Amino acid sequence: MSLNYQAVLWNRQKKIYDGLIVLGVVLYLGMFVGVGSLVRPQTTIETLLIRGFGTLALALLHVILSIGPLCRLDRRFLPLLYNRRHLGVTMFLCGLFHGVFAIVQFHALGNVNPLVSVLSSNTDLSSLSAFPFQPLGLAALGILFLMAATSHDFWLANLGAPIWKSLHMLVYVAYGLLVLHVVLGVLQAETNSVLTLILAVGFVWIVSLHLLAGFGEIAGDRELTAAGSDRFIRACAVDEIREKRARIVCLAGERVAIFRYDGKVSAVSNVCQHQNGPLGEGKIVDGCITCPWHGYQYAPESGASPPPFTEKVPTFNVRVKAGEVWIDPHPNPPGTRTEPAPIEGDASNG
Amino acid sequence: MSEQMAGWVVAALALYTAVGVVFAIPFVVRGVNRLDPVARESSWGFRVAIFPGAVAFWPLLLKRWLSGQTAPGERNAHRNAARLTR
Numbered sequence A: 001m002s003l004n005y006q007a008v009l010w011n012r013q014k015k016i017y018d019g020l021i022v023l024g025v026v027l028y029l030g031m032f033v034g035v036g037s038l039v040r041p042q043t044t045i046e047t048l049l050i051r052g053f054g055t056l057a058l059a060l061l062h063v064i065l066s067i068g069p070l071c072r073l074d075r076r077f078l079p080l081l082y083n084r085r086h087l088g089v090t091m092f093l094c095g096l097f098h099g100v101f102a103i104v105q106f107h108a109l110g111n112v113n114p115l116v117s118v119l120s121s122n123t124d125l126s127s128l129s130a131f132p133f134q135p136l137g138l139a140a141l142g143i144l145f146l147m148a149a150t151s152h153d154f155w156l157a158n159l160g161a162p163i164w165k166s167l168h169m170l171v172y173v174a175y176g177l178l179v180l181h182v183v184l185g186v187l188q189a190e191t192n193s194v195l196t197l198i199l200a201v202g203f204v205w206i207v208s209l210h211l212l213a214g215f216g217e218i219a220g221d222r223e224l225t226a227a228g229s230d231r232f233i234r235a236c237a238v239d240e241i242r243e244k245r246a247r248i249v250c251l252a253g254e255r256v257a258i259f260r261y262d263g264k265v266s267a268v269s270n271v272c273q274h275q276n277g278p279l280g281e282g283k284i285v286d287g288c289i290t291c292p293w294h295g296y297q298y299a300p301e302s303g304a305s306p307p308p309f310t311e312k313v314p315t316f317n318v319r320v321k322a323g324e325v326w327i328d329p330h331p332n333p334p335g336t337r338t339e340p341a342p343i344e345g346d347a348s349n350g
Numbered sequence B: 001m002s003e004q005m006a007g008w009v010v011a012a013l014a015l016y017t018a019v020g021v022v023f024a025i026p027f028v029v030r031g032v033n034r035l036d037p038v039a040r041e042s043s044w045g046f047r048v049a050i051f052p053g054a055v056a057f058w059p060l061l062l063k064r065w066l067s068g069q070t071a072p073g074e075r076n077a078h079r080n081a082a083r084l085t086r
């Protein structure tokens, strides 16, 4: 929650997260170069660094693409999501070093502009052994640059969620381009197919994880419909909601989080105003719904962040009848206070 | 891609980037405050952090800056429905 923008809103978790990223990068590169120069003493340090940064960027991309679905499948992965954008910027920087070193090594020695040389050196699209794999990497790097450059919250607010989300979904296009870049590059440059095999395993892992997480969500995304003439719709039984937690249902084209707390029930739109995190997967902490992604908070009755913060989400009118939660499908404007529905017979209702 | 075509692509990209850099300097210093009021009290670190994005998205930001538009505001099915029905 923010009243102004900082480059990074540092806190202890972010410092630990970033410390681990830096440590991981240094250890990986150190080991890659160390082991590489022992196993293949004829390979130059520049080549080892090009390969080290390239493989590290690709490994980080696999981690980044795994975090979202892993968090959907098991909440214990949520801490990984907390500062994923720094992991993304690190991945882009590794890719950038790989690209710059490779362009300097392979394209900067002639009298043609190095970028022109990358785009024009291979032109045979019909042959695997001469396919221009380097422009594929360059295009992926361009996408990763746009994502890293717009990773600050300012861009989400100012590009607007639809543009920002579409831009960041291009990570899958970048992944596809990189898979082709590596497979074609390895096929053309090496006889060693271990990297291709690892990449194939990584590809299967990413696709399966996304399918698994996606199937898990389909059932919950079935839109609720009215049973009778009443405008309210039956959403779930009160007993299905754990104290200080939510049940998520789909209503009015989007998910709604129905929270149970202190003998009452309130419902808000499931979409966090920060980066569209799933509020219904968070819990009530100190009387506020707390987003599981980065901890933005909202009062359950009003959907408004506690002052001085100004974030707001839409709310829904709710009723509890005979142990069942009924919900008005028409959302209230963000931040509208609604009356929580008391749960009959709940001892904490008070 | 032929060398001539690649030359044109790279030249166009260089021109776009150069204009973006010229635009981004005054934008991160002053323009951003007009576009997003939250930026007014913001740190220099923030202004440096958004510089590359301002270079990349200069046509969009320039249009907003000139027309006096502010941040577009969050939109999704619930927010749209709340706007329509109340």
Ligand code: FES
Pocket (backbone or CB within 6 Å): A272, A273, A274, A275, A276, A277, A278, A291, A292, A293, A294, A295, A296
């Ligand atoms: S998405 Fe970041 S706090 Fe909710």
